[in-house]
Amino acid sequence: MKGAFTYLLLPHLWSSRNRAQRRERDDFTRALLFGGVAAGVFAALLYGAAWLTWQLDDYDELGDYLLRLGLSWIFMTFLAFLTFSGIVTALSTFFLSDDLRLLLTAPVAARRLFYARFTRTVAQSSWMVVVFITPVLLGIGLARCAPLGFYVTSALTIVPFAVIPVAVGTACTLLLVNVFPARRARDLLMLMGFLFAGSIVILLRMIRPEQLMHAESLPDVTGFFSTLQSPVTPLLPSFWAGELMFASLKGGRDFVHAGALWSTALALCVGLRAADERWHFSGYSRSQEAPKARFTKFHTLDALARVLPLSPVRKQLLVKDTKIFLRDVSQWSQLLLLVALMLIYLYNFRVLDLGRIPYMSGVIKNIYAFVNLGMAGFVLATVAVRFVFPAVSAEGPAFWLIRKSPISMHDFLWSKFWTGLVPVLLLTETLTIAANELLGVDPFLKIVAAVAIVFLSLALVGLATGLGARYPRFTADNPSQVAGSYGGVAFMILAVLLIIVMIVLLGWPSTTYLMFKLRRMTIPTARLIMMATSLAAAVAISIATWLHAMRSGVRALDAMSN
Amino acid sequence: MIAVHNLVKEYGTFTAVDGITLDVRPGEIHGFLGPNGAGKTTTLRMIAGLLKPTSGRVEVNGHDVTKEPELAKASLGFIPDRPFIYEKLTAGEFLRFHAGLYGLDGDGVMERVHEMLDLFELRRWENELVESFSHGMKQRLVMCAAFLHRPRAVAVDEPMVGLDPRGARLIKDVFRRMSERGVAILMSTHTLEVAQEMCQRLSIILKGKIIAQGTVDEIRTLAGGGDDHLTSVFLRLTGGSALQELDEAV
Numbered sequence: 134m135k136g137a138f139t140y141l142l143l144p145h146l147w148s149s150r151n152r153a154q155r156r157e158r159d160d161f162t163r164a165l166l167f168g169g170v171a172a173g174v175f176a177a178l179l180y181g182a183a184w185l186t187w188q189l190d191d192y193d194e195l196g197d198y199l200l201r202l203g204l205s206w207i208f209m210t211f212l213a214f215l216t217f218s219g220i221v222t223a224l225s226t227f228f229l230s231d232d233l234r235l236l237l238t239a240p241v242a243a244r245r246l247f248y249a250r251f252t253r254t255v256a257q258s259s260w261m262v263v264v265f266i267t268p269v270l271l272g273i274g275l276a277r278c279a280p281l282g283f284y285v286t287s288a289l290t291i292v293p294f295a296v297i298p299v300a301v302g303t304a305c306t307l308l309l310v311n312v313f314p315a316r317r318a319r320d321l322l323m324l325m326g327f328l329f330a331g332s333i334v335i336l337l338r339m340i341r342p343e344q345l346m347h348a349e350s351l352p353d354v355t356g357f358f359s360t361l362q363s364p365v366t367p368l369l370p371s372f373w374a375g376e377l378m379f380a381s382l383k384g385g386r387d388f389v390h391a392g393a394l395w396s397t398a399l400a401l402c403v404g405l406r407a408a409d410e411r412w413h414f415s416g417y418s419r420s421q422e423a424p425k426a427r428f429t430k431f432h433t434l435d436a437l438a439r440v441l442p443l444s445p446v447r448k449q450l451l452v453k454d455t456k457i458f459l460r461d462v463s464q465w466s467q468l469l470l471l472v473a474l475m476l477i478y479l480y481n482f483r484v485l486d487l488g489r490i491p492y493m494s495g496v497i498k499n500i501y502a503f504v505n506l507g508m509a510g511f512v513l514a515t516v517a518v519r520f521v522f523p524a525v526s527a528e529g530p531a532f533w534l535i536r537k538s539p540i541s542m543h544d545f546l547w548s549k550f551w552t553g554l555v556p557v558l559l560l561t562e563t564l565t566i567a568a569n570e571l572l573g574v575d576p577f578l579k580i581v582a583a584v585a586i587v588f589l590s591l592a593l594v595g596l597a598t599g600l601g602a603r604y605p606r607f608t609a610d611n612p613s614q615v616a617g618s619y620g621g622v623a624f625m626i627l628a629v630l631l632i633i634v635m636i637v638l639l640g641w642p643s644t645t646y647l648m649f650k651l652r653r654m655t656i657p658t659a660r661l662i663m664m665a666t667s668l669a670a671a672v673a674i675s676i677a678t679w680l681h682a683m684r685s686g687v688r689a690l691d692a693m694s695n
Numbered sequence: 696m697i698a699v700h701n702l703v704k705e706y707g708t709f710t711a712v713d714g715i716t717l718d719v720r721p722g723e724i725h726g727f728l729g730p731n732g733a734g735k736t737t738t739l740r741m742i743a744g745l746l747k748p749t750s751g752r753v754e755v756n757g758h759d760v761t762k763e764p765e766l767a768k769a770s771l772g773f774i775p776d777r778p779f780i781y782e783k784l785t786a787g788e789f790l791r792f793h794a795g796l797y798g799l800d801g802d803g804v805m806e807r808v809h810e811m812l813d814l815f816e817l818r819r820w821e822n823e824l825v826e827s828f829s830h831g832m833k834q835r836l837v838m839c840a841a842f843l844h845r846p847r848a849v850a851v852d853e854p855m856v857g858l859d860p861r862g863a864r865l866i867k868d869v870f871r872r873m874s875e876r877g878v879a880i881l882m883s884t885h886t887l888e889v890a891q892e893m894c895q896r897l898s899i900i901l902k903g904k905i906i907a908q909g910t911v912d913e914i915r916t917l918a919g920g921g922d923d924h925l926t927s928v929f930l931r932l933t934g935g936s937a938l939q940e941l942d943e944a945v
Contacts, residue, residue, distance in 0.1 A: 237745055
């Protein structure tokens with residue numbers, strides 16, 4: 134056992150066991166929250182996959198064809214995801230992980246270390262895919278009353294299917310790290326990854342899939358599906374996996390594609406091991422080098438801060454937070470993806486063809502204004518959980534600097550709040566105003582939506598800052614990890630609830646007003662009072678959420694200092 | 696023994712270690728001194744097999760670290776300046792795992808683990824998570840791990856940092872006892888009193904180069920001092936004696 138590579142995985146297993154045995158406060162709530170969310174997603178995916186498969190059943194051979202194509206495309210999507218995930222994970226597990234400092238000084242054979250690290254890389258990169266694909270395949274299997282062999286084949290397919298792209302990703306990392314220092318390679322990868330994801334999203338949107346909804350474009354549907362097939366697809370493991378799954382769904386066996394999957398996975402493992410034995414140490418050694426980093430000094434930012442009417446403490450906190458954000462590629466590069474999504478969002482409103490429903494277009498436009506408000510709220514919540522919620526945790530091991538300084542936790546947390554609020558408000562306000570303008574909604578709704586976003590921003594940014602202070606994770610490796618923590622998930626749930634409440638409270642008086650306006654009637658005083666109460670309630674709830682969350686955050690930070 | 700021949704480490708155009716040669720004989724405690732950024736840690740990391748030298752050779756007990764890394768590492772105890780410990784393991788689990796890495800197996804392992812925990816006064820915390828340990832306790836745990844497999848050579852980077860006087864005394868005694876038993880110890884330190892008290896020979900490194908090597912007396916002579924304290928000799932050799940205008944700065 135001690136000579137086997139699995140021995141090197143023991144500390145992680147023991148650590149998990151110890152973590153589970155030593156329960157902390159809130160553990161039960163945490164488990165309930167995560168378990169509930171996971172169960173909900175699992176059930177939704179299972180039902181969605183089953184429902185779609187049932188629908189396809191009605192189309193006989195075309196249904197089968199589409200299911201086969203769908204399986205291949207699901208695997209194709211995961212193939213791209215796993216390759217990129219493999220590159221990023223391998224960078225950490227093979228080169229940047231702290232425990233390598235211990236393992237590499239021990240007499241551990243390179244081959245043994247490779248197998249342990251590769252197993253960890255595959256597990257870390259693919260668990261999300263496995264969690265996602267399990268209910269999907271289960272749903273398809275249940276809908277088609279698939280034989281037991283289908284489920285066994287699923288397990289036997291997923292393993293080599295995950296190994297292949299992760300091995301390719303690891304090989305890319307090995308190459309990259311031997312060319313660039315690992316930390317620079319990580320920055321480069323992050324940037325490339327988000328640029329790639331952004332361009333894919335824009336490209337997919339530019340195909341204008343909504344055209345397929347028109348009856349007159351039916352011939353295009355066949356053309357559309359034929360474009361999904363290309364001469365390259367049969368050479369990809371995603372195609373083999375799709376074919377294998379489809380054959381077993383039909384009760385058959387497909388040894389050719391099973392053989393292709395397993396032999397490719399094994400061959401890649403052997404090849405990668407040889408490459409790792411040859412180049413890992415030189416790559417690791419390079420990753421330890423810390424050449425003088427090139428960075429931007431942001432003199433303009435310093436000059437700008439000097440003229441801002443802020444206290445010296447707030448000024449310095451603002452400058453520090455902004456510089457750190459802008460110098461960390463993994464942080465700001467995610468904004469590129471966000472901008473791409475925003476452009477698509479606005480583009481959707483531009484191409485929305487509501488003129489096709491002449492009598493209803495006015496009503497639908499105004500309903501869309503609230504859909505837009507909900508979407509803007511959701512964008513706001515996403516940006517807040519990713520960029521504002523981790524603000525306190527981002528201080529990391531340097532938080533002592535704040536605690537030992539003569540700054541009150543109140544000042545510190547409010548500084549974090551304002552730093553987060555300004556960009557978030559600008560972003561979502563632009564989004565809402567532009568979308569409503571493109572839609573051409575009623576001027577009254579434009580004003581309601583614009584004002585609502587101000588209060589929603591105050592509430593959600595306040596909630597994110599406050600909860601971020603109540604549930605900080607100073608030891609997290611990156612902000613995404615903080616966003617995915619218990620506090621982050623709790624924030625998202627509360628944020629969605631708040632958005633729903635706000636839409637209800639704003640929607641009812643607004644639609645009532647529009648109805649009366651449409652009928653050219655005067656609104657009765659009693660109704661007016663109820664409408665005003667509803668709007669006032671929305672404002673009060675936002676302000677209460679904002680201030681309560683901030684106060685609770687300050688209290689938590691104070692308690693930490695005492 | 697630890698033998699380093701013409702060791703060079705370059706980071707791009709910067710040479711961190713520039714042709715170092717040193718030899719730590721069995722039973723010798725060799726002090727490795729130098730100002731911050733002189734190249735001490737880089738040299739030790741190359742000896743431990745964590746960094747690939749640009750050129751030169753490192754041998755630990757006759758095994759070339761590059762050509763026979765497993766054999767070299769198996770006979771070396773390395774204590775880094777920033778050691779890694781799995782925070783969610785208990786002290787006992789960490790040592791058991793460490794023993795396994797060095798191929799220690801069987802009934803004797805737990806006995807040896809307890810022996811080390813007793814020696815470094817950590818037995819009471821055997822079943823506590825490492826994350827609850829103080830810096831000094833972690834430092835002692837790392838020493839337990841490094842000596843678990845009875846290495847014949849030891850490379851240690853700043854062993855006294857974070858230790859209380861009792862802990863520091865303990866480490867000194869352990870090193871002395873090990874050296875009496877023939878273990879070669881290469882110790883990097885900034886605490887010149889420790890170096891003066893414990894080391895038979897010293898190497899002083901500056902800007903990647905060894906600028907003085909020998910016994911404390913030989914180094915004093917080399918620096919042109921009489922009975923000067925090692926601190927004055929060190930400052931004279933490394934050019935750090937020019938004091939700033941303290942009044943102004945304070």
